[in-house]
Amino acid sequence: DAGVIQSPRHEVTEMGQEVTLRCKPISGHDYLFWYRQTMMRGLELLIYFNNNVPIDDSGMPEDRFSAKMPNASFSTLKIQPSEPRDSAVYFCASSPLGTGSKNIQYFGAGTRLSVL
Amino acid sequence: QQQVKQSPQSLIVQKGGISIINCAYENTAFDYFPWYQQFPGKGPALLIAIRPDVSEKKEGRFTISFNKSAKQFSLHIMDSQPGDSATYFCAARWSAGGTSYGKLTFGQGTILTVHP
Numbered sequence: 732d733a734g735v736i737q738s739p740r741h742e743v744t745e746m747g748q749e750v751t752l753r754c755k756p757i758s759g760h761d762y763l764f765w766y767r768q769t770m771m772r773g774l775e776l777l778i779y780f781n782n783n784v785p786i787d788d789s790g791m792p793e794d795r796f797s798a799k800m801p802n803a804s805f806s807t808l809k810i811q812p813s814e815p816r817d818s819a820v821y822f823c824a825s826s827p828l829g830t831g832s833k834n835i836q837y838f839g840a841g842t843r844l845s846v847l
Numbered sequence: 848q849q850q851v852k853q854s855p856q857s858l859i860v861q862k863g864g865i866s867i868i869n870c871a872y873e874n875t876a877f878d879y880f881p882w883y884q885q886f887p888g889k890g891p892a893l894l895i896a897i898r899p900d901v902s903e904k905k906e907g908r909f910t911i912s913f914n915k916s917a918k919q920f921s922l923h924i925m926d927s928q929p930g931d932s933a934t935y936f937c938a939a940r941w942s943a944g945g946t947s948y949g950k951l952t953f954g955q956g957t958i959l960t961v962h963p
Binding site: 779787835 | 890952
């Protein structure tokens, strides 16, 4: 398995532009997570899905952020309009159902976003 | 409010030495405590994990010590190697009932550098 695949790996955009980050989870995984990583705040959970349904979006910082999962193999995180403070590394992770106490989340390599 | 506090922020160890990273939590609703390892340009990967009913878990050179009464847990890396140089995150899982999925809350991370 290729693991969790994120694209693009790097994104540089100007303030006010729309940004779309993409994620392909590991096939067969029921849960998908979006995280944001910054030096100041560390690794924060933004939203997670179960079987393509958003379960908890309490970590989404503002209405400028939205996430969708139209099918089991694809998810997007969109920021519109983007602001410099959105600059961070965004990770997608997936996890299979029934992991018991393992709770293993498999992370992608991340998208480094720079908003100028 | 930071749910899991991790220290130190950075750690430098000589090859062959012992690396110790500490984490503390306050919320008794946590029921599982994994450690993640992250190399530059990569996403975090599960390293080792422990349940609160166990005081110690060892996997190779990596050991978790857990003190439930003090609400503290730590990662010990024995015989540290330059290849262990990475960022380490402790995490805690919110207890979830039934088929719900417990979210992970991460510590701020520790940058470990092992000198040859």
